[in-house]
Amino acid sequence: MNKDISRYELIENITNDLAEFIKLNAIIYLHKDSYSKAEYNRMLKGIEDDLATRFKQGEG
Numbered sequence: 001m002n003k004d005i006s007r008y009e010l011i012e013n014i015t016n017d018l019a020e021f022i023k024l025n026a027i028i029y030l031h032k033d034s035y036s037k038a039e040y041n042r043m044l045k046g047i048e049d050d051l052a053t054r055f056k057q058g059e060g
Helices: 007-030 037-059
Strands: none
Touching: 007 037
């Protein structure tokens, strides 16, 4: 993100991203018995990587 955003927008974006992370993590956790441990860990890692990418974009 090359545009300037206010601190309030940044806080809102981070809050929304964290809420989405928690929601997705909860959904995956509730369905974890449907997945192998490796598949569950792969999906969780993907969500974590996505969240880290969003945070890095917000720094820009």
